Amino acid sequence: MITDQNSTSGNGRFVGVGASAGAFSALTFTVVHQHIISSIWFAFPAMVVAGAVCGLCLAWSYLLVTRTPSASTWLRYNLGYLAMFLALGAVSVATFDPVTTIAALLQTNQPPRELIGRALPMTGGFTVGTAMLLSVLYRPSWSGALSLFVTTSVLVLLLGLNISVLGLVGVPHAEFRVLAETFGLLVVLGGVYTITVILLAPGLLSRRSA
Secondary structure, three states: OOOOOOHHHHHHHHHHHHHHHHHHHHHHHHHHHHHHOOOOHHHHHHHHHHHHHHHHHHHHHHHHHOOOOOHHHHHHHHHHHHHHHHHHHHHHHHHOOOOEEHHHHHHHOOOOHHHHHHHHHHHHHHHHHHHHHHHHHHOOOHHHHHHHHHHHHHHHHHHHHHHHOHHHEEOOHHHHHHHHHHHHHHHHHHHHHHHHHHHHOHHHHOOOOO
């Protein structure tokens, strides 16, 4: 964790930047989604709050587990969580058999609550396992390990539940484009967030621990 004499205010600014970048990423996601899939502006208020919370958690936990804040370690940290979402989709596909189709889900125009419930035990186990793996990789303090668990849980809860049900949804060859768009939007969301923080907080990411 950053230990210079201005660490408290610096850390607070960085977490604030993370929250702001998360909200901006949600805005970008909404605009891109409108152009390539459909308008979801009705959900924007909830999405911008979710984006800010996720951004705050990522910045907060990063400071607790990274001894040398820099643009490169920040990029690697966020790539790790992007890999988590890809792994969650892969584990879901390997674990479940399809019980519905993308076309059927799109017709209901409702969140797949029943499917999320079915996948919940797997999702919970995956969340705990991911937090433990990150703790092994970063070897943080107890507070750092707790921050990794909280961040992983928040990201899965707010962004990953739809990915957790992929194995329960049959995907005909003609509908693979929908999956590609889903993961593409996830990359856009994470990429915009990561780069926005780097642009807004270059000084905070260039500091070195004492």
